[in-house]
Amino acid sequence: MRQFSYVVAAIIVSVAVAVVSSPFSSQDAAAQGKGKPKSKKSNVNLKEVDAKAEQNLDNFIRAQAELAKSYEDAEDLEKAKKMLSAILKVKPDQPGVVSKIKEIEETILTANEIDVDLDVSKGWGKGVAVVAKDKPFRIKVDGEYRFITNSTIGPGGFATDNPTKGMAPNVKCGQVKGLFFSKNKPGRPFAIGEGKEIVPKDDGILFLAVNVPPGSRCIGKLKVELSGYVKERE
Numbered sequence: 075m076r077q078f079s080y081v082v083a084a085i086i087v088s089v090a091v092a093v094v095s096s097p098f099s100s101q102d103a104a105a106q107g108k109g110k111p112k113s114k115k116s117n118v119n120l121k122e123v124d125a126k127a128e129q130n131l132d133n134f135i136r137a138q139a140e141l142a143k144s145y146e147d148a149e150d151l152e153k154a155k156k157m158l159s160a161i162l163k164v165k166p167d168q169p170g171v172v173s174k175i176k177e178i179e180e181t182i183l184t185a186n187e188i189d190v191d192l193d194v195s196k197g198w199g200k201g202v203a204v205v206a207k208d209k210p211f212r213i214k215v216d217g218e219y220r221f222i223t224n225s226t227i228g229p230g231g232f233a234t235d236n237p238t239k240g241m242a243p244n245v246k247c248g249q250v251k252g253l254f255f256s257k258n259k260p261g262r263p264f265a266i267g268e269g270k271e272i273v274p275k276d277d278g279i280l281f282l283a284v285n286v287p288p289g290s291r292c293i294g295k296l297k298v299e300l301s302g303y304v305k306e307r308e
Contacts (some may be wrong), residue, residue, distance in 0.1 A: 209303030219294030
């Protein structure tokens with residue numbers, strides 16, 4: 075009987091010790107679900123940070139503008155344009171930058187002028203200029219030519235359902251058209267007309283012709299002016 079009492083007493087003491095040695099009391103446990111610990115107050119002055127950010131932005135814009143001017147003086151207009159474009163990425167409303175880029179683009183497109191004659195009687199003929207990938211150029215065409223058709227037409231009209239077969243689609247009849255010969259193969263013809271600005275997708279050679287039906291005959295020459303990133307074909 076005494077042995078049983080000793081055992082019971084030992085159990086009671088063990089439980090008491092466990093409760094006393096527990097890191098959390100009942101009050102602590104109840105407090106766990108009440109609110110979150112307060113965060114420490116930041117000592118950072120947001121106005122000072124904003125001021126530093128604005129100063130860094132101003133320094134960047136000033137540096138880019140100075141680089142653009144240096145590249146322009148060195149006649150590397152593409153790099154000058156790139157420096158100015160970087161400004162617009164961080165500050166699109168920066169005064170004077172957009173107009174300066176347009177001025178540089180116009181200078182690029184009017185430089186390096188090449189004049190060639192387009193003999194309309196020779197179809198595509200030979201390539202008129204060498205062009206470069208992603209480098210813009212401008213083309214202007216002026217003059218008149220004579221268009222003569224040799225087709226014999228009866229009361230039923232043209233012998234085929236589509237008299238424009240063999241002509242470039244999406245180009246008006248008689249209009250000047252162009253194509254690029256790149257990577258050892260010709261590309262799709264495109265309309266030029268009196269002129270346009272073009273950015274080639276690949277290095278290549280520019281060919282010109284007039285868009286007329288098969289069997290027709292053309293007489294005359296048109297004046298073609300090329301400028302920008304073009305080189306006369308040797």
